[in-house]
Amino acid sequence: MEPQIPKGFRDFLPERMRLRKRLIAKMTDIFERFGFEPLDTPCLEYAETLLGKYGEEGDRLIYKFQDRGERMVALRYDLTIPLSRVVAMHPEIIKPFKRYHIAPVWRADKPQKGRFREFYQCDIDIIGTTSSYADGELLVITYTVLKELGFKNFIIRINNRKILNAFAVNNGIGEERLPDFLRSLDKLDKTGLEGVFAELTEKGLMNDQLRTSLTAMTGDSAAADHNESLALLDSIVMGHEAGRQGVAELRILHETLQASNVDPACYRFDFTLARGLDYYTGPIFETIVTEPKIGSITGGGRYDNLIGLFSKETFPATGTSFGLERLITIMEELGSAESKQSLTQVLITQFDPQLMPHNLRIAGMLRDAGINTEVYFSQDKLKKQLTYASHKAIPFVAILGPDEHRDGKITVKNMTTGNQETILQYDMESWFRTQLLQP
Amino acid sequence: MEPQIPKGFRDFLPERMRLRKRLIAKMTDIFERFGFEPLDTPCLEYAETLLGKYGEEGDRLIYKFQDRGERMVALRYDLTIPLSRVVAMHPEIIKPFKRYHIAPVWRADKPQKGRFREFYQCDIDIIGTTSSYADGELLVITYTVLKELGFKNFIIRINNRKILNAFAVNNGIGEERLPDFLRSLDKLDKTGLEGVFAELTEKGLMNDQLRTSLTAMTGDSAAADHNESLALLDSIVMGHEAGRQGVAELRILHETLQASNVDPACYRFDFTLARGLDYYTGPIFETIVTEPKIGSITGGGRYDNLIGLFSKETFPATGTSFGLERLITIMEELGSAESKQSLTQVLITQFDPQLMPHNLRIAGMLRDAGINTEVYFSQDKLKKQLTYASHKAIPFVAILGPDEHRDGKITVKNMTTGNQETILQYDMESWFRTQLLQP
Numbered sequence: 001m002e003p004q005i006p007k008g009f010r011d012f013l014p015e016r017m018r019l020r021k022r023l024i025a026k027m028t029d030i031f032e033r034f035g036f037e038p039l040d041t042p043c044l045e046y047a048e049t050l051l052g053k054y055g056e057e058g059d060r061l062i063y064k065f066q067d068r069g070e071r072m073v074a075l076r077y078d079l080t081i082p083l084s085r086v087v088a089m090h091p092e093i094i095k096p097f098k099r100y101h102i103a104p105v106w107r108a109d110k111p112q113k114g115r116f117r118e119f120y121q122c123d124i125d126i127i128g129t130t131s132s133y134a135d136g137e138l139l140v141i142t143y144t145v146l147k148e149l150g151f152k153n154f155i156i157r158i159n160n161r162k163i164l165n166a167f168a169v170n171n172g173i174g175e176e177r178l179p180d181f182l183r184s185l186d187k188l189d190k191t192g193l194e195g196v197f198a199e200l201t202e203k204g205l206m207n208d209q210l211r212t213s214l215t216a217m218t219g220d221s222a223a224a225d226h227n228e229s230l231a232l233l234d235s236i237v238m239g240h241e242a243g244r245q246g247v248a249e250l251r252i253l254h255e256t257l258q259a260s261n262v263d264p265a266c267y268r269f270d271f272t273l274a275r276g277l278d279y280y281t282g283p284i285f286e287t288i289v290t291e292p293k294i295g296s297i298t299g300g301g302r303y304d305n306l307i308g309l310f311s312k313e314t315f316p317a318t319g320t321s322f323g324l325e326r327l328i329t330i331m332e333e334l335g336s337a338e339s340k341q342s343l344t345q346v347l348i349t350q351f352d353p354q355l356m357p358h359n360l361r362i363a364g365m366l367r368d369a370g371i372n373t374e375v376y377f378s379q380d381k382l383k384k385q386l387t388y389a390s391h392k393a394i395p396f397v398a399i400l401g402p403d404e405h406r407d408g409k410i411t412v413k414n415m416t417t418g419n420q421e422t423i424l425q426y427d428m429e430s431w432f433r434t435q436l437l438q439p
Numbered sequence: 440m441e442p443q444i445p446k447g448f449r450d451f452l453p454e455r456m457r458l459r460k461r462l463i464a465k466m467t468d469i470f471e472r473f474g475f476e477p478l479d480t481p482c483l484e485y486a487e488t489l490l491g492k493y494g495e496e497g498d499r500l501i502y503k504f505q506d507r508g509e510r511m512v513a514l515r516y517d518l519t520i521p522l523s524r525v526v527a528m529h530p531e532i533i534k535p536f537k538r539y540h541i542a543p544v545w546r547a548d549k550p551q552k553g554r555f556r557e558f559y560q561c562d563i564d565i566i567g568t569t570s571s572y573a574d575g576e577l578l579v580i581t582y583t584v585l586k587e588l589g590f591k592n593f594i595i596r597i598n599n600r601k602i603l604n605a606f607a608v609n610n611g612i613g614e615e616r617l618p619d620f621l622r623s624l625d626k627l628d629k630t631g632l633e634g635v636f637a638e639l640t641e642k643g644l645m646n647d648q649l650r651t652s653l654t655a656m657t658g659d660s661a662a663a664d665h666n667e668s669l670a671l672l673d674s675i676v677m678g679h680e681a682g683r684q685g686v687a688e689l690r691i692l693h694e695t696l697q698a699s700n701v702d703p704a705c706y707r708f709d710f711t712l713a714r715g716l717d718y719y720t721g722p723i724f725e726t727i728v729t730e731p732k733i734g735s736i737t738g739g740g741r742y743d744n745l746i747g748l749f750s751k752e753t754f755p756a757t758g759t760s761f762g763l764e765r766l767i768t769i770m771e772e773l774g775s776a777e778s779k780q781s782l783t784q785v786l787i788t789q790f791d792p793q794l795m796p797h798n799l800r801i802a803g804m805l806r807d808a809g810i811n812t813e814v815y816f817s818q819d820k821l822k823k824q825l826t827y828a829s830h831k832a833i834p835f836v837a838i839l840g841p842d843e844h845r846d847g848k849i850t851v852k853n854m855t856t857g858n859q860e861t862i863l864q865y866d867m868e869s870w871f872r873t874q875l876l877q878p
Contacts, residue, residue: 001487001748001749002749003488003523003524003527003528003749003750004485004488004524004528005480005481005484005485005524005528006481006483006484006485006506006510006512007509009481009483010481011478011479011480011481011525011528011529012477012478012479012480013478013525013529013532014476014477014478014538017476017477017478017479018476018477020479021477032782032783032811033806033809033810033811033812034806034811034812034813035781035782035783035786035811035812035813035814037453037456037457037781037782037783038451038453038456038457038460039450039451039452039453039456040450040451040456040459041444041450041451042444042445042448042449042450042557043482043514043543043545043557044445044448044545044556044557045444045445046443046445048440049442049443063506065504065505066504067445067502067547068547070446071445073445075482084442085442085443085444086450086452088442089442089443089444089450090450090452093452094827094830094831096816098813099453104482106482106483108506108507117483118481118482118483126816129816129817130817131816131817133795133799133814133816134816137814137816255795255796256799258796259795259796259797259799259800259803260799260800260803261800261803309440310440310441310442311442342476343471343474343476344471344474344476347474356572356694356698357694357697357698358698360572360695360698360699361698361699361700364698364699364700367472367473370472371472372471372472372473372474373472373473373474374473374474374537375474375572375576377535377565377568377570377572377573377576378568378569378570388533391533392533
């Protein structure tokens with residue numbers, strides 16, 4: 001039988017897993033530092049829980065099937081809808097509820113380069129508060145994660161659905177055509193302003209005032225400093241109460257970012273950010289990396305009405321999602337990837353089969369000292385054993401022969417420098433410690 | 440819409456996640472100390488990869504479905520078959536390949552108390568060596584994990600398929616009836632010896648010699664010391680070469696356990712251990728916990744022919760699996776469960792909305808010092824904020840009022856003792872550090 005992995009799916013061998021695990025550990029650490037706690041939900045949900053939440057395209061991409069003649073079930077498509085279901089089912093959860101969730105999701109997409117059917121999302125969400133400080137905190141965390149991962153060239157783009165709504169209304173687009181308008185605006189990066197105009201014309205949404213306003217808003221002058229950007233947004237939402245509220249919310253985001261020492265060059269109030277999903281109601285944000293040019297690596301926003309779909313009560317909510325796969329791609333391209341070195345630090349070779357119990361005892365001593373230690377199991381030639389250590393990039397080996405054993409000694413070898421010494425077993429732990437600490 | 444979770448599936452809220460995460464971190468740490476490295480495989484496999492590997496019952500329980508008109512796919516049923524597929528597909532992997540994998544698996548079982556359709560397995564396997572020291576190492580790790588988790592009453596039962604085969608042949612049961620015989624013997628714990636005899640009679644496998652031998656092997660005298668047990672096994676396999684090899688392998692396991700300082704009371708050579716799966720070829724083992732009486736919590740064995748199903752080459756292999764859900768149940772029953780305390784260590788209250796930028800700045804200082812800190816977002820009464828901290832079991836709060844702000848001070852409060860002081864902001868970090876270290 002020919003072994004095959006399903007198309008669009010991946011195995012992660014140890015060398016690639018190391019970087020993934022390091023990244024997840026780093027993010028978990030930061031999330032917990034900000035008071036977020038872990039939640040896990042099943043990989044399967046009832047299909048009806050997911051359907052109709054992600055638009056037509058989304059519904060098509062959901063993996064769904066019959067659960068043994070019972071009900072239609074589906075593989076989780078993102079982490080936000082399962083969170084919403086959990087919050088609706090558990091009114092006892094204390095609010096604000098700050099949770100993180102790092103887990104795979106599935107999309108029955110056409111497999112292609114860089115597009116997978118199974119991939120990890122890392123989400124943080126805050127449920128139960130309308131405070132814009134909550135939205136601001138998500139941005140501070142985004143910044144902290146990217147900085148601590150060593151990213152240099154990134155910009156967090158920030159907008160507010162309330163501002164976009166006000167702009168649309170002020171420029172003759174009715175409430176009911178708003179999603180249409182946003183979907184066209186969302187393509188600005190891809191098609192340019194002329195492309196957006198063409199699409200709006202096709203949809204019958206174009207008018208002269210809109211042309212003038214959009215041209216003004218997307219010109220170079222829009223990229224001024226933060227206070228100027230906010231003043232410009234004030235001018236757009238003129239006379240529109242919810243719109244003014246939207247700008248006030250962004251001022252609190254700005255205040256939060258400033259008070260948290262976030263580099264002002266790393267964020268931008270950007271009127272052209274629209275974000276695809278229909279359920280956003282307030283601040284929206286995404287992060288783009290400018291080098292390497294790879295598109296957005298985080299995205300999120302406030303969704304005050306979504307949980308109400310599952311519950312009589314509504315819960316204000318805001319959240320953001322990190323794309324683990326893209327973060328890893330960037331880290332690999334930036335050369336900040338994990339070293340090739342094995343997690344194993346010492347290999348105890350098998351020099352004399354009679355001495356195996358002593359090899360095992362010595363390995364136990366090193367492990368008790370917190371040193372990752374492997375014992376060579378087979379009676380192979382020493383040369384083959386050293387080749388194994390070198391292929392696996394295990395940095396140190398230890399060799400116990402009859403002479404060493406008699407004298408309570410052991411031969412230790414640094415595989416990088418080739419340096420080899422025979423030392424007392426008693427001194428072994430400190431020898432390895434010293435060597436492991438060297439750069 | 441009524442929010443529902445599919446039957447047989449579970450959400451893990453933060454309080455329960457803490458223990459799960461702690462357990463997984465502990466196991467990961469131990470696995471890496473022994474030189475195991477992480478591997479991850481997709482949750483979905485082609486159905487044909489899984490079918491026919493777990494017996495009839497297993498095939499029935501596999502979640503399978505059509506992948507968008509392409510091929511039948513299935514949710515992973517265990518972690519051993521995906522590992523076998525990976526090894527067959529990647530001949531470049533250096534052997535011995537020692538990997539761990541901690542991940543969910545799915546079984547379309549009838550949901551009932553304590554039985555779930557989605558649950559975690561924690562597997563360690565060593566591929567590419569026939570050495571019994573590899574099997575022995577799995578047992579040392581089993582012991583280390585259970586000891587470090589604080590388990591006291593457990594016994595690792597050890598047997599060898601080669602010994603069972605020899606016993607069967609020496610007692611008039613043909614090679615082709617062996618699986619039948621093992622399946623009956625496997626029920627000894629449930630049905631007692633008479634139950635096994637009845638089933639063997641029904642299957643037409645019973646004879647006088649078998650009755651005498653089985654009675655002798657399962658009597659009290661079988662529970663003597665390890666050397667006596669091994670001598671007894673020697674007598675069973677008399678004249679059967681592979682059987683003698685089987686006992687010799689168990690002697691190496693014994694040597695490995697002794698050299699690794701494993702408490703002799705925690706393992707037993709137990710002729711009656713049969714293990715369900717057909718693919719085992721050598722040593723087999725499982726761990727039972729005697730208090731609370733919960734059945735087996737680990738199980739595994741050598742499977743030298745399984746990977747050959749996927750590959751022209753065959754690879755000797757041995758592995759064991761820990762049942763995460765049962766480990767957690769026991770830890771909860773033993774009262775060794777995680778404390779209810781939040782991961783958040785300090786809540787910065789919002790005393791004066793004007794001072795929010797300073798609250799944020801102070802939170803940043805504490806986080807930089809590695810202290811998990813939450814900022815209260817809303818303008819609620821202080822009493823409500825303290826109630827929030829107390830309900831979430833956050834151990835400390837900090838309060839910044841206008842007076843404190845003017846004087847560069849802050850009021851800090853220990854929520855457990857009620858102790859409250861106003862200190863310099865400059866001294867805040869060391870104050871929390873000192874308090875957090877107190878028992």
